[in-house]
């Protein structure tokens with residue numbers, strides 16, 4: 001808690017307004033920050049106790065400003081377990097956002113699909129997740145100031161935000177899918193057997209982020225909305241290979257749809 005408080009105090013000196021919405025952008029989706037009327041940028045490396053992002057395609061700063069008339073804070077670049085960060089590191093920025101005043105957290109990611117009804121470039125609204133393959137970030141002493149020891153996870157992604165997002169997509173005449181995200185550690189993409197396993201256990205897409213952040217946000221009482229961009233097909237019958245470059249390119253191509261949903265969702269919050 002001391003580290004969190006130091007980071008929050010530092011940021012409150014840098015930017016005096018209270019952000020209501022927090023935004024975390026996934027691989028290839030960082031350009032969304034251009035939608036924000038930036039009022040202050042703070043490099044991660046300048047924030048006390050903040051981890052620093054290393055993966056290609058990720059910038060490394062907190063962006064404060066206005067989006068759709070609301071005060072927001074966005075992470076350009078997030079922290080992944082495969083980079084070697086602990087689960088506690090990964091959720092540190094989420095907890096900082098909460099303590100800065102953020103009530104609603106919007107998450108995005110690139111993901112591989114195991115659902116035959118999905119295509120590369122699809123947007124999938126995450127309605128639920130499976131987190132059994134990455135450490136639960138709440139393991140360890142509970143920070144009671146943030147939340148309860150045993151958080152309820154019956155609605156990890158808020159239904160009223162999902163309904164709004166679906167209505168936005170409908171109004172703009174584009175299709176959105178809805179489904180279950182499973183988080184894995186990476187950094188390898190999955191073997192065909194693993195993709196098949198992911199399908200069998202009830203997931204639609206697989207990725208290397210989001211779930212730990214969602215858990216921390218739920219613990220702290222924030223409302224979460226999350227979307228995946230389908231960047232690759234992970235199915236046994238597809239004899240494809242997958243590269244990070246392809247993932248980034250597919251995410252980038254789908255970004256306008258994601259941007260529309262985020263912008264209008266923020267307006268409606």
Ligand code: HPA
Nearest residue numbers: 110111112206207208247
């Ligand atoms: N698997 C895991 N993570 C991913 C994938 C995938 O196929 N695509 C983008 N992130």
